[in-house]
Amino acid sequence: MLVDLVQLTIFGLVVGGIFALGAVGVSLLFGILRFANFAHGDMMTLGAYLALVFVGPLALPMWVAFPAALAGTALAAVAIDRALFKRLRRASPVILLISSFGLALILRSLIQIIWGPENIVYWTDIVLPWRLGEIRIRPPHVVMLAVTVALVVALHLFLTRTRIGKAMRAMADDPDLARITGIPTERVILWTWALGGALAAAAGIFLAVDTRLNPLLGWNVLLPVFAAALLGGIGKPYGAIAGGFLLGVAGEVSTLVLDPVYKPAVAFAVIVLVLVYRPTGLFGGR
Amino acid sequence: MTALLEMRAVRGGYGGVDILNGIDLAVREREIVVVIGPNGAGKSTAMKAIFGLVAVREGEIRFKGQDITNMAPERLVPLGLSYVPQERNVFPSLTVQENLELGAYVRRDDAAAELAEVLALFPVLEERRQQAVGTMSGGERQMVAIGRALMTRPELLLLDEPTAGLSPRATELIFERIRAINQKGVAILMVEQNAKQALAFADRAYVLVGGANRYEDSGPAVLAHPEIAEMFLGG
Numbered sequence: 302m303l304v305d306l307v308q309l310t311i312f313g314l315v316v317g318g319i320f321a322l323g324a325v326g327v328s329l330l331f332g333i334l335r336f337a338n339f340a341h342g343d344m345m346t347l348g349a350y351l352a353l354v355f356v357g358p359l360a361l362p363m364w365v366a367f368p369a370a371l372a373g374t375a376l377a378a379v380a381i382d383r384a385l386f387k388r389l390r391r392a393s394p395v396i397l398l399i400s401s402f403g404l405a406l407i408l409r410s411l412i413q414i415i416w417g418p419e420n421i422v423y424w425t426d427i428v429l430p431w432r433l434g435e436i437r438i439r440p441p442h443v444v445m446l447a448v449t450v451a452l453v454v455a456l457h458l459f460l461t462r463t464r465i466g467k468a469m470r471a472m473a474d475d476p477d478l479a480r481i482t483g484i485p486t487e488r489v490i491l492w493t494w495a496l497g498g499a500l501a502a503a504a505g506i507f508l509a510v511d512t513r514l515n516p517l518l519g520w521n522v523l524l525p526v527f528a529a530a531l532l533g534g535i536g537k538p539y540g541a542i543a544g545g546f547l548l549g550v551a552g553e554v555s556t557l558v559l560d561p562v563y564k565p566a567v568a569f570a571v572i573v574l575v576l577v578y579r580p581t582g583l584f585g586g587r
Numbered sequence: 588m589t590a591l592l593e594m595r596a597v598r599g600g601y602g603g604v605d606i607l608n609g610i611d612l613a614v615r616e617r618e619i620v621v622v623i624g625p626n627g628a629g630k631s632t633a634m635k636a637i638f639g640l641v642a643v644r645e646g647e648i649r650f651k652g653q654d655i656t657n658m659a660p661e662r663l664v665p666l667g668l669s670y671v672p673q674e675r676n677v678f679p680s681l682t683v684q685e686n687l688e689l690g691a692y693v694r695r696d697d698a699a700a701e702l703a704e705v706l707a708l709f710p711v712l713e714e715r716r717q718q719a720v721g722t723m724s725g726g727e728r729q730m731v732a733i734g735r736a737l738m739t740r741p742e743l744l745l746l747d748e749p750t751a752g753l754s755p756r757a758t759e760l761i762f763e764r765i766r767a768i769n770q771k772g773v774a775i776l777m778v779e780q781n782a783k784q785a786l787a788f789a790d791r792a793y794v795l796v797g798g799a800n801r802y803e804d805s806g807p808a809v810l811a812h813p814e815i816a817e818m819f820l821g822g
Contacts, residue, residue, distance in 0.1 A: 467688065477672075483739070
């Protein structure tokens with residue numbers, strides 16, 4: 302039983318890290334632009350397929366493909382903002398939300414047109430898990446967790462030490478006051494898309510390493526990603542990270558008592574409970 | 588003395604509905620000007636119009652002779668204009684230090700001197716530099732809000748009801764600090780509900796009614812005006 306718990310917690314942390322990386326972008330974008338980005342899952346998918354371009358046709362190692370895919374997705378996110386959302390800056394949140402839903406469909410269809418609907422893997426070689434007593438640890442999981450932690454630390458330094466990072470937190474707190482203060486809000490918005498896109502790509506690649514690439518990859522985890530952002534208090538990047546890990550572990554550990562097919566239901570339950578009892582999130586966001 | 592800020596026959600409001608129906612207002616260098624009036628008189632809206640947050644449909648606003656009508660806040664701040672809104676005037680999840688630093692965002696140079704000056708003005712903030720502003724009292728938040736606005740060394744500070752919801756003691760302190768800021772040469776344009784106290788030290792005051800000028804005079808003269816006193820100052 303204890304072994305199962307430890308094993309599931311490890312899986313939960315890996316999955317939770319993926320939710321966390323996705324949720325940070327959702328949370329910051331919501332805080333700054335006031336809408337839930339339904340295309341965030343498909344930005345994760347895009348990142349995962351961009352990495353495939355680098356490791357597949359270009360035959361580059363993953364440590365090169367990973368940052369390249371992050372940069373590519375960040376650029377794509379900025380381009381999307383310029384082409385679509387910048388025109389809707391004064392539109393109501395509902396219009397933005399529906400537009401992001403449309404964007405999600407466009408991205409997913411483009412990915413399916415380019416790469417096809419079938420499942421793809423980055424590598425076909427089989428890696429044996431390490432054994433620590435009865436606990437099995439897959440080497441990719443260790444790398445993924447380490448990179449997730451590194452990204453979270455880098456994000457923390459960016460948000461607390463750089464001018465633009467502080468401006469981003471300020472704008473997520475209160476966009477109107479940020480404008481009054483003289484913060485160049487359009488620049489902050491661009492940086493937020495780039496950051497959200499890069500972290501979404503990281504989440505997408507990890508998810509694809511853990512499972513398989515397919516056009517529905519990111520869309521399938523959008524619900525827990527939203528739940529994590531909500532749990533952490535929307536507009537609070539640190540809350541979103543905590544929410545992601547919490548949800549990941551809760552989902553895996555729930556399989557001790559629940560049939561694994563109900564795992565997504567845990568995210569739903571969390572959303573409902575948070576909205577009913579703590580609508581500002583566990584850490585007092587908006 | 589030349590006028591620092593001038594509003595001439597300003598009309599404007601939200602989404603086609605005018606709230607300001609021709610407002611004239613001037614602030615000269617180093618002056619404290621107080622705006623009073625009943626609810627819905629357009630006092631806060633006038634402030635927002637100056638700061639480019641409400642569309643001005645007619646008339647013009649000049650700052651140091653330059654036309655700033657409908658100019659975006661990020662262009663106004665570098666000109667020497669700062670604004671402290673009535674509510675939501677701090678970044679609650681950020682620390683005191685970060686709130687103040689962000690006030691200096693438009694300046695590319697180091698703002699250490701300004702930071703030291705603000706902390707000297709509000710010594711309570713010194714020991715709380717690393718505290719999140721959201722956890723502080725109303726009076727302390729107001730200090731952070733005013734401090735944030737001072738970080739650009741403005742020539743004119745717009746304050747929208749700086750003592751709203753504060754205890755009498757905190758109100759006293761904020762008014763006293765506002766005068767200290769003014770002594771350093773910063774002109775102040777202030778909307779205030781605690782009108783009696785504010786008028787006592789105002790150089791000049793405007794009474795607005797229905798989005799238009801009703802009366803203007805020196806602060807003490809407005810305070811002594813029987814009709815105004817009865818209407819807005821509770822007799």
